[in-house]
Amino acid sequence: MSDTTSAAALAASVKILIAGGFGVGKTTMVSSISEIAPLRTEELITELSTGIDDLSGVEGKTTTTVALDFGRITIDENLVLYLFGTPGQDRFWFLWDELARGALGAVVIADTRRLENSFAAIDFFERRGLSFAVAVNCFDGAPVYTTDEVREALDLDPHAPVVLCDARDRSSCKTVLMTLVEHLIMRATSSVA
Numbered sequence: 001m002s003d004t005t006s007a008a009a010l011a012a013s014v015k016i017l018i019a020g021g022f023g024v025g026k027t028t029m030v031s032s033i034s035e036i037a038p039l040r041t042e043e044l045i046t047e048l049s050t051g052i053d054d055l056s057g058v059e060g061k062t063t064t065t066v067a068l069d070f071g072r073i074t075i076d077e078n079l080v081l082y083l084f085g086t087p088g089q090d091r092f093w094f095l096w097d098e099l100a101r102g103a104l105g106a107v108v109i110a111d112t113r114r115l116e117n118s119f120a121a122i123d124f125f126e127r128r129g130l131s132f133a134v135a136v137n138c139f140d141g142a143p144v145y146t147t148d149e150v151r152e153a154l155d156l157d158p159h160a161p162v163v164l165c166d167a168r169d170r171s172s173c174k175t176v177l178m179t180l181v182e183h184l185i186m187r188a189t190s191s192v193a
């Protein structure tokens with residue numbers, strides 16, 4: 001058994017969703033950070049999706065997640081995160097309830113070129129009272145905003161964490177997850193107090 005596998009057997013296992021609109025970098029984030037070979041369910045975007053999927057802003061994208069992404073990261077000997085990436089296309093909304101079952105928190109990834117694409121994910125978690133952090137994936141050439149500007153544009157609760165990240169970079173993704181974990185711990189302890 002490898003070190004990370006034996007740690008995973010002993011530690012608390014927490015399910016986290018990696019969510020957000022189409023093409024914001026959910027699959028990229030799960031793949032960057034996972035310590036096991038990530039499970040991806042990518043399919044080619046064909047012309048059959050024309051008129052059904054909204055490809056505006058991400059016309060160069062050739063594949064899309066059709067079920068989920070799955071990965072794992074061991075934070076320390078006490079905590080292992082199981083990451084479930086959601087599909088981004090509207091036609092897969094029916095999977096979200098199932099994917100969210102048992103999740104303790106979520107990361108909502110946002111792309112500043114298409115912030116409105118992450119509104120639906122934020123609504124979904126707010127309606128269910130599931131804590132989330134917003135991770136702004138800083139694509140090359142995308143408008144740069146401060147975290148406060150993003151918080152305001154997304155009309156977030158003042159306590160909701162917002163972090164800037166690069167979904168291709170492991171340590172940047174780890175910072176996002178640590179921010180979410182700290183937020184979850186703070187919420188849990190303040191509701192107990």
Ligand SMILES: Nc1nc2c(ncn2[C@@H]2O[C@H](COP(=O)(O)OP(=O)(O)OP(=O)(O)O)[C@@H](O)[C@H]2O)c(=O)[nH]1
Pocket residue numbers: 021022023024025026027028029061063064065066086087088089137138139140165166167168
């Ligand atoms: N420049 C840049 N490209 C990125 C970044 N993150 C993701 N990409 C690219 O953007 C594209 C979309 O990334 P995905 O990870 O497939 O996005 P997704 O949110 O899983 O997409 P769906 O599952 O289709 O909703 C891919 O081609 C990535 O290589 C980033 O931080 N910077």
Ligand SMILES: [Mg+2]
Pocket residue numbers: 026027028064065069085086087088
């Ligand atoms: Mg994906």
